[in-house]
Amino acid sequence: MNLGNIADGASAAIVCGGTALGVVLRCGLGDCRLAAVALVRAFAPRFHAGAVQARLAVQVQDIQRNGLIRAEPQHFDDSEFDEATAALIGHRSLDALLAAHAAHRARRAARTARAAQTVAQAAELAPVFGLAGTLISLGRLPADGLDRGAYMAAIAMAVHATLYGLVLANLVLAPFARRIERAAGHEEAERQRLVDWLAQALAPSRTVAHAPGWRGAA
Numbered sequence: 001m002n003l004g005n006i007a008d009g010a011s012a013a014i015v016c017g018g019t020a021l022g023v024v025l026r027c028g029l030g031d032c033r034l035a036a037v038a039l040v041r042a043f044a045p046r047f048h049a050g051a052v053q054a055r056l057a058v059q060v061q062d063i064q065r066n067g068l069i070r071a072e073p074q075h076f077d078d079s080e081f082d083e084a085t086a087a088l089i090g091h092r093s094l095d096a097l098l099a100a101h102a103a104h105r106a107r108r109a110a111r112t113a114r115a116a117q118t119v120a121q122a123a124e125l126a127p128v129f130g131l132a133g134t135l136i137s138l139g140r141l142p143a144d145g146l147d148r149g150a151y152m153a154a155i156a157m158a159v160h161a162t163l164y165g166l167v168l169a170n171l172v173l174a175p176f177a178r179r180i181e182r183a184a185g186h187e188e189a190e191r192q193r194l195v196d197w198l199a200q201a202l203a204p205s206r207t208v209a210h211a212p213g214w215r216g217a218a
Helices: 011-026 028-044 051-069 079-091 096-136 149-199
Strands: none
Touching: 011 028, 011 096, 011 149, 028 096, 028 149, 051 079, 051 149, 079 096, 079 149, 096 149
């Protein structure tokens, strides 16, 4: 198949440009930026608990050796665990760490939902603008029906616009939305594994009962 036969800049501009404009108008620039960031993260190297756990182990050893009163917060280049361990030591309570984790988890879930929904909205709009391109191309049909070249060009544009809308929606945008969700789910599972490990390792140092939702070591 000659791919040059399905290349149509005008159809692509209508479908891609219309979809982008429609998403911005429907979801807003904030959600579009959030979706762009989520897509970059979804295709970046995945979060792995092992690398962070190695650095957290130093903090755990300090707490086990000196107790929560004399331990000093470490920095892990991760805002959640920086904040969670600082809360643990500052409040001298494992519940403070679990509460910080729960707050970060809720914020991540909200951002993921907004980003995935924005991309899903784009997937819904792409076929609509494919149809719009088709209607625009059909509107260019010669009124007298005698110009065969113009007739064939209009029909080709109509087919291409429909094709581009379907391909963009089903082979690009819908898979991207699922990729965002899968990447976020993987990161959440890895982070939960770390929190469970911390809770088990620091259980003797805790001052109050476990926070609701603590599940122990995986």
